[in-house]
Amino acid sequence: MTTRAGFVALIGEPNAGKSTLLNRMVGAKVSIVTHKVQTTRAxxxxxxxxxxxxxxxxxxPGLFRPRRRLDRAMVAAAWGGAADADIIVLxxxxxxxxxxxxxxxxxxxxxxxxxHRVALAINKIDRVDRPVLLGLAEDLNSRFPxxxxxxxxxxxxxGVDDLKAWLAHELPEGPWLYPEDQIADLPLRMIAAEMTREKLTLRLHQELPYQLTVETENWEERDDGSVRIDQVVYVARDGHKGIILGKKGETIKTIGQLAREEISRFxxxxxxxxxxxKVRPNWLDEAERYSEMGLDFSDGNS
Known part of the structure; x- marks a missing residue:
């Protein structure tokens, strides 16, 4: 039996549904999904x-007009991912x-x-009538082949199964790139940090989620089969720290509980x-934070 394997890049604007599609295709939650834009970094x-x-x-990461260093690095990562893939799905x-x-x-x-072969996936089709959908498909195909x-x-x-079946058929022939039971190539430490960041993003408002990052500092396997995870939430300002902690520490306690439950399920x-x-005023300009997120610090310079 011939095996096939290859890379598929999902690109689009923030909130287009890339993370939701990825999680459905993979059958597990490997990319965080929130209602806020620019959630996916790595x-x-x-x-x-x-x-x-x-x-x-x-x-x-969603493609948008970058303003800050982090934005520029995210956009560079998005286009880099597309250029490296066998197939691109917009x-x-x-x-x-x-x-x-x-x-x-x-x-x-x-x-x-x-x-590259580029496929078009029009998402959230349940929100519009069929004539609008067909018109949009026609318009997009007239602009790009x-x-x-x-x-x-x-x-x-x-329609997700049809897309998945097509991708499977179109990938180049060759041996599989990962072990059969592996669903993501991110270290578990980073997946756990992303899950905590999702809970923070959902709980907090306005600009604050984009001013913070989460890193897993310590991961300790215990004899009873459980795991102890120590994470640091880095914020840019003292005021942000107070918001995350909440009155008598209630906000961080709730976030920690929700994150723990999700990581435990995963x-x-x-x-x-x-x-x-922890407050780190310049974390958005630290190369180390970018490498933690899988981004290239130098891409933020241009």
């Missing part, structure tokens, strides 16, 4: 098996159509996608989670 790879094919997904939200952001992505695809177009709802699962064992909040 190029998280999820590994899905379809028949004799192994599909390695590169879940890139996600466009059905109800938003061709936004200014999608226009920019289509223009950039012309240069980045040379020699997509090899295939898929109508999907990543959240509800519509690892399928008992977790002892300890969170500390």
């Amino acid at each position: 190029r998280i790879r999820g590994v899905a098996i379809e028949g004799e094919s192994q599909i390695v997904f590169v879940d890139t 996600l466009v939200e059905a109800h938003r159509g061709i936004t200014a952001g999608v226009e920019v992505i289509l223009e950039r695809l012309e240069e980045v996608a040379k020699g 997509f090899v295939e177009t898929f109508m999907i709802s990543a959240e509800k699962g519509y 690892l399928e064992r008992k977790v002892h989670l300890f969170l500390t909040v």
Whole structure:
């Protein structure tokens, strides 16, 4: 039996549904999903098996107009992930159509996608009527030579199996790149940190989630099969620390409990989670923080 394996880059605007689609394809939660934009920072790879094919997904940060160093590094990582992939899938939200952001992505695809097959996935199809959907598909295909177009709802699962089957068939022949039981190539320490960051992002408001990062400082396997995890939440200002801690520490306590439960479900064992909040005014300009997130610090300079 011939095996196939390769990399698939999911690209699109923030909130287009890339992380939701990745998690559904892989069948486990490897990329954090929130209602806030710019949640995905690292190029998280999820590994899905379809028949004799192994599909390695590169879940890139959403493409947007960068303002800060972190933004620039995220956008560079997204385009880098696309350039390195065997197949690129552009996600466009059905109800938003061709936004200014999608226009920019289509223009950039012309240069980045040379020699790549690019498929179009129109997501959230349950939000619009069929004539609107068909018109959008026609318009997008007139602007770029997509090899295939898929109508999907990543959240509800519509059309996802068709997309997955097509990707499996289109990947190059070759041996699998990862062990069969591996679903992501991120270290567990980073996955755990991302899960905690998701809880912080959902709980906090306005700009604060983009001013913080979470790192797993210590990971201790215990004799009883449980694991002790110590994590640090880095924030840029003293005021942010107070918000995260909350009145009498209630906010951080709730976040820690929710994160512990989720990490425990993911690892399928008992977790002892300890969170500390530290103020690091310049963490957004520290090379070390970027390497923790899988981003290239130098990409933020341009």
